[in-house]
Amino acid sequence: MTDLAPPQPEQQLNQRPSKPISWGWFRWTWRTLTSMRTAVILLVLLALAAIPGSLFPQRNVASDPAAVQQYAVRHPDLAPWLDRIGFFDVYASPWFAAIYVLLLVSMTGCVLPRSLRLWRAVRSAPPSAPRNLARLEDHQAWDTDRAPAEVLAAAARYLRRKRFRVVVTDSEVRAERGYLREVGNLTFHLSLLVLLVGIAVGKLVGFEGRVAIAEGGTFANDRSQYDVFTPSAWTDVDGLVPLSFRLDKFDVKYQVRGPNPGQPSQFSARITYQSGSGAQQRTTVRPNEPLDVDETKFFLTGNGYAPRVTVRDGRGKVVFTGPVLFLPLDANNSSEGVVKVPDAQPTQLAFEGLFLPTADVGPQGPYSMFPDALDPQLFLTAWTGDLGLEDGVPQSVFALDRDGLTQVQADGKPFAQALEVGETMTLPDGQGSLTFDGVSRFANFQIAYDPGKEITLTAAIAILIGLTTSLIIRRRRIWVRISPTQSSGFLVETAGHSLTRRLPPSAEISKLVTALGGPTSPAAPADPADKDPHT
Amino acid sequence: MVEPFSGRLLDGNDFDSSDLLGAVVVYNVWGSWCAPCRTEAPELAQVAADTADDGIRFVGINVRDNDAAARAFEDRYDLAYPSLTTDTSSAALLAFGPALPPSAVPSTMVVDADGRLAARVIGPVDASTLRALIADASQSTRSTQPTQPASGTATP
Amino acid sequence: MTNQTLAQLSNSLVYAAIAVYALAMLSYSAEAARRTATGSAPPTERTRLVGAIGTSLTVLAFALTVGGTISRGFAAGRVPWGNMYEFVLVCSVAAGAAYLAFLTRLPVRAFGVWIVGLILLALGLAVTVLYTPAGALVPVLDSYWLVIHVAAAITGGGVFTVGAVATALFLVRTRLERRATADPSGTSDASGSPRRGYAASLPSASTLEQVAHAAHMFAFPIWTFAVIAGAIWAENSWGRYWGWDPKETWAFITWVLYAAHLHAQATAGWRGTRAAWFALAGYAAFLFNFFGVNLWITGLHSYAGV
Numbered sequence: 001m002t003d004l005a006p007p008q009p010e011q012q013l014n015q016r017p018s019k020p021i022s023w024g025w026f027r028w029t030w031r032t033l034t035s036m037r038t039a040v041i042l043l044v045l046l047a048l049a050a051i052p053g054s055l056f057p058q059r060n061v062a063s064d065p066a067a068v069q070q071y072a073v074r075h076p077d078l079a080p081w082l083d084r085i086g087f088f089d090v091y092a093s094p095w096f097a098a099i100y101v102l103l104l105v106s107m108t109g110c111v112l113p114r115s116l117r118l119w120r121a122v123r124s125a126p127p128s129a130p131r132n133l134a135r136l137e138d139h140q141a142w143d144t145d146r147a148p149a150e151v152l153a154a155a156a157r158y159l160r161r162k163r164f165r166v167v168v169t170d171s172e173v174r175a176e177r178g179y180l181r182e183v184g185n186l187t188f189h190l191s192l193l194v195l196l197v198g199i200a201v202g203k204l205v206g207f208e209g210r211v212a213i214a215e216g217g218t219f220a221n222d223r224s225q226y227d228v229f230t231p232s233a234w235t236d237v238d239g240l241v242p243l244s245f246r247l248d249k250f251d252v253k254y255q256v257r258g259p260n261p262g263q264p265s266q267f268s269a270r271i272t273y274q275s276g277s278g279a280q281q282r283t284t285v286r287p288n289e290p291l292d293v294d295e296t297k298f299f300l301t302g303n304g305y306a307p308r309v310t311v312r313d314g315r316g317k318v319v320f321t322g323p324v325l326f327l328p329l330d331a332n333n334s335s336e337g338v339v340k341v342p343d344a345q346p347t348q349l350a351f352e353g354l355f356l357p358t359a360d361v362g363p364q365g366p367y368s369m370f371p372d373a374l375d376p377q378l379f380l381t382a383w384t385g386d387l388g389l390e391d392g393v394p395q396s397v398f399a400l401d402r403d404g405l406t407q408v409q410a411d412g413k414p415f416a417q418a419l420e421v422g423e424t425m426t427l428p429d430g431q432g433s434l435t436f437d438g439v440s441r442f443a444n445f446q447i448a449y450d451p452g453k454e455i456t457l458t459a460a461i462a463i464l465i466g467l468t469t470s471l472i473i474r475r476r477r478i479w480v481r482i483s484p485t486q487s488s489g490f491l492v493e494t495a496g497h498s499l500t501r502r503l504p505p506s507a508e509i510s511k512l513v514t515a516l517g518g519p520t521s522p523a524a525p526a527d528p529a530d531k532d533p534h535t
Numbered sequence: 536m537v538e539p540f541s542g543r544l545l546d547g548n549d550f551d552s553s554d555l556l557g558a559v560v561v562y563n564v565w566g567s568w569c570a571p572c573r574t575e576a577p578e579l580a581q582v583a584a585d586t587a588d589d590g591i592r593f594v595g596i597n598v599r600d601n602d603a604a605a606r607a608f609e610d611r612y613d614l615a616y617p618s619l620t621t622d623t624s625s626a627a628l629l630a631f632g633p634a635l636p637p638s639a640v641p642s643t644m645v646v647d648a649d650g651r652l653a654a655r656v657i658g659p660v661d662a663s664t665l666r667a668l669i670a671d672a673s674q675s676t677r678s679t680q681p682t683q684p685a686s687g688t689a690t691p
Numbered sequence: 692m693t694n695q696t697l698a699q700l701s702n703s704l705v706y707a708a709i710a711v712y713a714l715a716m717l718s719y720s721a722e723a724a725r726r727t728a729t730g731s732a733p734p735t736e737r738t739r740l741v742g743a744i745g746t747s748l749t750v751l752a753f754a755l756t757v758g759g760t761i762s763r764g765f766a767a768g769r770v771p772w773g774n775m776y777e778f779v780l781v782c783s784v785a786a787g788a789a790y791l792a793f794l795t796r797l798p799v800r801a802f803g804v805w806i807v808g809l810i811l812l813a814l815g816l817a818v819t820v821l822y823t824p825a826g827a828l829v830p831v832l833d834s835y836w837l838v839i840h841v842a843a844a845i846t847g848g849g850v851f852t853v854g855a856v857a858t859a860l861f862l863v864r865t866r867l868e869r870r871a872t873a874d875p876s877g878t879s880d881a882s883g884s885p886r887r888g889y890a891a892s893l894p895s896a897s898t899l900e901q902v903a904h905a906a907h908m909f910a911f912p913i914w915t916f917a918v919i920a921g922a923i924w925a926e927n928s929w930g931r932y933w934g935w936d937p938k939e940t941w942a943f944i945t946w947v948l949y950a951a952h953l954h955a956q957a958t959a960g961w962r963g964t965r966a967a968w969f970a971l972a973g974y975a976a977f978l979f980n981f982f983g984v985n986l987w988i989t990g991l992h993s994y995a996g997v
Contacts, residue, residue: 036958043951044969047944047976054937054988091935199933208930217599220625223638224564224598242632244625259824267830274625277538288834288928299930310603322601343567343607392574392659448930456932460919468912501904501956 033102034109042103049099053090056082104193111189118182125167126176129479129495136479136495138509142518145489148482151516155480155494158515162508164478173480181500184469187462195459201452207235209447213247214306214323215440220244221296226447241294241449245273248282250303250441254372262332262371269300269443285445295449302444304328305335307355307378308437313344314430320344323440326355327398332368333357338400339380339434340387348387349432350400353380357439359418366418376439378419382408382427475499478509480516492518537644537652540630542623545597545605550619552594552630552650559653559672560592561665562644564628564637565618566600567608572641575659576612579643582665583616591669595619596627598640631655647672697766698825704759705780705818711752712811718745719804726801726892742800749807753787756814760784766825772841773828775985779817782981783810785849789906793853797902798894805856836924843917844942847910848977851949854906855974858967861899863890865964900963904956907970911949918942937988941980948973 057067068088072079086093155173156166164175209226221243253266269285275293285291291298306323313319326337339351358370359377366379386404408415417425419436426433481493498504541551565572583593595618597605634652645654645668653672722742764771771777790806793799867890926932955966
C-alpha cells in the first residue's frame with residue numbers, strides 16, 4: 001500500500017470554479033482511503049468490531065441457538081438496545097460489513113496499482129547505480145590493475161550464478177534479485193479477495209441442516225426429512241444429492257477407569273447408505289470422519305438415548321410402538337422427552353419425563369450416575385386431553401402444549417412411575433398403558449454443503465504461500481562500478497541496497513568482493529551478536 | 536419423470552409404483568406427528584373416495600413415524616388408501632428427485648398415467664385444489680394419448 | 692514403565708523445571724540488577740558470569756520441560772497437547788525454545804529475566820489451576836489435525852512471546868533514548884547514550900526492534916497456518932470451516948492486530964513505537980484467546996478441558 005501523502009495544495013488551488021465536485025477532493029479521498037495508514041486503522045477497527053461477537057451470544061452462530069433469548073430474559077433492559085445496534089448478530093451487521101468492505105476497497109485500490117508497478121519493474125532492467133555509492137550499505141572500494149571488462153564480466157558471472165538479474169554496461173554491473181517478494185505480497189493481498197469469493201459462494205449456494213435419527217431409523221436426503229434446514233439465497237432446494245441411509249447401530253464407549261470416568265472415548269455410527277441408484281454400501285461415520293457424498297457431508301455431531309416404548313390406548317389397541325428421542329441434559333446423559341400419542345382413543349395421550357441411563361435416586365430426586373446405559377430407567381407422568389395438533393399448527397416433538405391437557409392423577413397426586421426395561425405403567429381408570437421395551441440410541445447429524453470451500457481453501461493456501469514468500473525473500477540491489485583512477489589503474493566499488501526493511505544477507509557483498517579478488521573483508525558486517533557490548 | 540420405486544405398505548403388502556402406470560396417482564407425504572397432515576387428512580379421504588371410480592389411485596408415503604402410530608392415524612381418519620411404511624419410504628421420496636422432490640411434510644404429488652409428475656403441492660392441500668389438479672393430470676394424459684400410437688394406424 | 696509412572700515422572704519433571712526456572716530467574720534478576728547499577732558501562736566479569744549461570748539454568752529447565760512434555764505424551768498415549776494444562780506446558784517449551792534459539796544469534800539475554808518470568812508464571816498456573824490428569828481425548832479431538840493445528844498455534848504463541856517481550860523492552864528503551872536525545876547534557880555521556888538505570892542496561896532500541904521484527908515475521912505466517920489448519924479441521928469436524936466461535940474470533944482478532952502491526956511498520960510516522968503498540972495488542976489478544984476464552988467464554992472449543 002502507498003504511504004499517505006497530504007493533499008497537494010496546488011491541486012486545490014487549480015480547481016476550476018465551474019466544477020462543483022472537484023477531482024482534487026476525489027483524488028484526495030481515494031488516496032486517503034488507499035493509504036497504508038487508513039488500512040492500519042481499518043484493521044484495528046475490524047479487530048475491535050469482532051470483539052462483541054465473542055462476548056455476547058450470537059444468532060446464527062455456533063452451539064446454542066437459545067442463548068440470545070436466554071440473555072434477553074436475564075437482561076431485559078439491556079438486550080433490546082444491544083439488539084438494535086446488532087450486537088447479537090455482529091458478523092452480519094452493517095457496521096461490521098462496512099469495515100471489511102472499506103478495508104477491501106482500500107486494499108484493492110492499493111494493490112492493483114502496485115501490481116502494475118511490479119509488472120513494469122519486472123520488465124525493466126535494474127536501475128543504474130547512484131552517483132555516490134559510498135553512501136550505500138556495505139560499500140567497498142579497492143584498486144585493481146585488471147582490465148575493467150574482465151572485472152565486470154567476472155562480477156556479472158558471479159551475480160548471475162547467485163540468481164541476480166544482471167545488466168552490464170561499460171562501467172558498471174547492475175544487479176537485482178528478490179522480485180518474488182513483491183509477487184508474494186501481491187499474491188497474499190489478491191488471494192484475500194479470492195477468499196471472500198469462496199466465502200460468498202458458500203453463503204449464497206450452500207446449505208446446512210440437522211437431523212437426529214434413532215437406531216434403525218432411515219433418512220432420505222429430501223428437505224422434508226430434516227429437523228432443521230438452513231438454505232442460502234440461491235440454494236437448489238429441489239436438487240439435493242439423491243442419498244438415503246439407515247442408522248444400523250450407534251456405538252459409544254465410555255472410560256470406566258482412569259482419571260476421567262464417564263468421558264466418552266469413542267463414538268461411531270454404523271450406517272447403510274445408497275447414493276442415487278447405486279448399490280447399498282456400509283460405512284461408519286465418526287467424529288472427524290464424515291460421510292461425503294458428492295460434496296454433501298454428513299457429520300456426526302451428537303447423540304443421546306431413544307427409549308423404545310409401546311403405548312396402548314383406552315380401547316387396548318397398540319397406538320404407538322418405537323423409539324422416542326430424549327434430549328440429554330447433562331454429562332451423565334440424564335435426558336428428558338415426551339411421548340405424544342395423538343391417535344389414542346377415546347382420548348389423546350401424552351407421557352413426559354426423564355430417561356436415566358444409570359438411574360439412582362438422591363435427595364434432589366432421580367438422577368443419572370453414569371452416561372452409559374447400565375441401569376436404564378424411565379420416570380414418567382401422563383397427560384390426557386387435547387394435544388393441540390388438530391388445528392394444524394406444527395409443534396415441537398420435544399415439548400407438550402399443556403393448554404388442552406390434564407395430568408393423570410392418582411390419590412390426588414400426579415400419577416408418576418419409574419420403569420425398568422420390560423415394565424409397564426398402567427394408567428388409572430383404563431385410560432391406557434405404556435411399556436418400556438428397551439433402549440436405543442440416536443445420533444445427531446450435521447449436514448453441510450458448501451461448494452465454495454475449495455475456492456476458499458485454495459485462496460487460503462495462496463495467502464499462506466504469498467505471505468511467507470513476502471516475509472522471507474529480501475529484495476535488494478547490488479552495484480559494481482569500475483572507474484579509472486589518477487594513477488593509470490582502476491577503482492572497483494561495490495555496494496548494496498535493500499528495498500525492504502530487512503537487511504540483506506550479511507556476507508553477500510563481502511563474498512562478491514572476495515570473488516572479484518578484492519580485499520578480504522575487514523569491513524564485512526560483524527556478527528550481530530558482537531554489536532552489543534553486554535553479551 | 537418419476538423413477539419407479541417399491542416398498543412395503545402399512546397393511547403388510549408389497550408396493551411397486553410401476554404397477555400403477557396408466558392411472559393418475561396422488562402421492563401424499565405424511566406423518567402422524569405432523570399437525571398440518573391432520574387438517575388435510577379428511578379432505579384427502581374425501582377426494583380419494585370420490586375419485587376412486589374414475590380410476591384415480593391414492594398412495595400415502597409415511598415418514599419419520601412408527602407403524603403403530605401411522606395405523607392409528609389411518610384408523611382415526613378412515614383413510615382407505617394404502618401407505619408406504621416409514622422404513623421403506625426413502626426410495627419413494629428420492630424417486631421424485633429428478634422431477635420435483637416433496638420437500639416438506641405434508642406434500643402432495645400428482646403423477647399422470649405416463650408416470651410424469653403433473654403437480655406438486657407443498658404443505659396441506661384442500662379438496663378443491665386437489666380435484667382441479669387431478670382433473671388437469673387426467674386431461675393431459677388423455678390429450679397426449681392419441682399421439683402415442685402414432686405408428687400410422689391412426690383413425691380419425 | 693506403566694502409564695501411571697510415566698504420568699508421575701512427567702509431573703516430577705515439570706515441578707523440577709519450575710524449581711530450576713526459579714533459580715534461573717534469580718540469576719537473571721541479579722544480573723539485571725547489577726547491570727542496572729552500572730547502566731550503559733560494560734558489565735563486569737562477575738555480572739557476565741551471573742548471567743551465564745542464568746542461561747545455563749534456563750537450558751536445564753527447558754530440557755526438563757521437554758522431558759515432562761514427552762513423558763506426558765507417552766503417559767496419555769497421544770500428542771501431549773490435548774487439554775489446557777498440556778497446552779500451557781508445551782507453549783512454555785515453545786517460548787523457551789524460541790528464546791534460546793534467538794540467544795544463539797542475537798543479544799537477547801537481557802530478555803531472559805522476562806521470558807523466564809513469563810514461563811514460570813505459565814507453569815505455575817498450569818500446575819495449580821489448570822492441572823488435568825493424563826488421559827485419553829474426547830472423540831472429537833482425536834484427529835491428526837489436533838497435532839498440526841495445535842502444534843502450529845503453540846509454536847506461533849511461543850515466538851510471539853519473545854516478540855512481545857522484545858517489543859515491550861523496545862518501548863522502554865526508546866523512551867530513554869528519546870529523553871537522552873532531548874537532554875544530552877544531563878543523564879547521558881558524551882556519545883549521547885544514557886548511563887544509568889534499567890533501560891540503560893538494555894540493548895539498543897534498534898537491536899530490540901530487530902529481534903521483535905524477526906520474531907513477528909517468523910510467528911505471523913505460523914499463526915496464519917494455525918488458523919487455516921484450524922479452519923480445515925473445523926470443516927472436517929463440524930461441517931463448516933468458519934463459524935465465529937469465540938476461539939475462532941479471537942484467533943482472527945490476533946491475526947488482524949498483528950497484520951495491523953506489520954502494516955504500521957511500513958507506514959510513515961507510525962514505524963517504531965506506534966507500530967509496537969499494535970504488536971502488544973496482538974499479543975494481548977493471543978493471551979486472551981489462550982486463557983480468557985477457555986476459562987470464561989463457552990464455545991465449541993471449551994471442551995478442551997481445564
